[in-house]
Amino acid sequence: MAKINTHYQKLQAGYLFPEIGKRVRAYAAAHPAARIIRLGIGDVVLPLPAPIVDAIKTAADEMAHKETFRGYGPEQGYDFLLDAIAARYRSQGAQVAPDEIFVSDGAKCDTANMQEIFSLDSVVAVTDPVYPVYVDTNVMAGRTGPADSEGRYQRLVYLPTTAANGFDPPLPEDRVDLVYLCAPNNPTGAVMSRASLARWVAWAKQHEAIILFDAAYEAFVRDPSLPRSIFEIPGAREVALEFRSFSKTAGFTGTRCAFTVIPKELKARDDSGAWVALHGLWNRRHTTKFNGVSYPIQRAAAAVFSPEGAAGAQANIDYTMENARLIREGLGQAGYRVFGGVNAPYIWMQVPAGMTSWQYFDRLLHETNVVGTPGSGFGSCGEGYFRLSAFGFRENVEEAVERIRTKLPA
Ligand SMILES: *Cc1c(COP(=O)(O)O)cnc(C)c1O
Secondary structure, three states: OOOOOHHHHHOOOOOHHHHHHHHHHHHHHHOOOOOOEEOOOOOOOOOOOHHHHHHHHHHHHHOOOOOOOOOOOOOOOOHHHHHHHHHHHHHOOOOOOHHHEEEEOOHHHHHHHHHHHOOOOOOEEEEEOOOHHHHHHHHHHOOOOOEOOOOOEOOOEEEEOOHHHOOOOOOOOOOOOEEEEEOOOOOOOOOOOHHHHHHHHHHHHHHOOEEEEEOOOHHHOOOOOOOOOHHHOOOHHHOEEEEEEOHHHHOOOOOOOEEEEOOOOOEEEOOOOOEEEHHHHHHHHHHHHOOOOOHHHHHHHHHOOOHHHHHHHHHHHHHHHHHHHHHHHHHHHOOOOEEEOOOOOEEEEEOOOOOOHHHHHHHHHHHHOEEOEEHHHHOHHHOOEEEEEOOOOHHHHHHHHHHHHHHOOO
16 A cells, blocks of 8 residues: 655645645736736746856757767756866865866755755754744755644754844754755845854754755855855854755756755764764765756856856846845835845844735735735744745836835835
8 A cells, every 4th residue: 555655645735835826816816907016936037047047059060960968967957067176265365176066957955855864863053033944944854843823844943034133043052964045035135244153053963963055046146245155154164064056046947957055064973973974875876866967057057157158248247236126115115124135045024013924915915916925834933024026027026116205004
């Protein structure tokens, strides 16, 4: 008799984006003339820069000739891409060797899969609000108990990040073995300072814990005093691994390429108490369950680091960050308390007092025809907040801000 993995039955319904879609569709059906502007989901809208598309085309042509055709490549990625990534880290003041990098088809998969090389009895901490993938994949694996009425899972440790602590994740008070940190943060747009990351590295060392650091938005950091990689922090190579992605940084959400860095020094204990390097475990996992990113897409990713490709990607980031500035300043003038949007493409705003995130969602939709994301969808500490994404076309962003200013000021 086949039986299911019952941990899946603990999962709360994937409620957020389907519910947003449902409410927007219902509104649009009742108001066919409404011009709805969507600043809800975190997806890029600008086309790939031409030098990056050219790299795909050139690589595709290579596949058409027997002299240059390629079959399976190394599961970890081609040297040309690993070397380019390692050089990028060097330029950011972090030491990463090419053979510590594992190229993949997404940071979502990597953040989801990484938990399987750790013991099932590991105690996991996440921030609240949080990118839901970290939570759900640990639920699926069986590391949590059931969820309570607020949607919080037993055995998972939640670290509240709110305006009260400046959205800086507080150190856990009780035992934690693994912690997911994301900076620049989705959804709050906050970036952890060097001092904050150093505090976390020291904590991890003291507790033999490991930090799973999601740097999917590192390219949006503009303030040179803020770290872009956890490996800029002395000692981090012994206690942290890092996820990065070309998705938001270079417009690859539909193209698919990302990577994870596992330093050779990073170790955890086995059942006998002996230290084991995680690099070997992840290498085993990656080579067993993954067969590499396609050659043309790895060429496209490498082109992101060429002078022309980098300039094109940077121009798209600058465009998005100008959107972020317009949203942040416009909403500030409209009386809202706004966070993020300076070194991250998300604006995290407080909804007017006395309203829930979903009540504000409905008012914004009905009174301005603008769609955002209710903060409560990212965790119970997101209640009272609302996320607007800066990924959008300029004219839509300008119009959305103008509508909110005139029709729904705080
Ligand atoms: C978008 C995003 C990712 C990465 O996505 P991929 O497209 O799978 O590389 C990872 N982490 C966070 C927090 C994100 O918002």
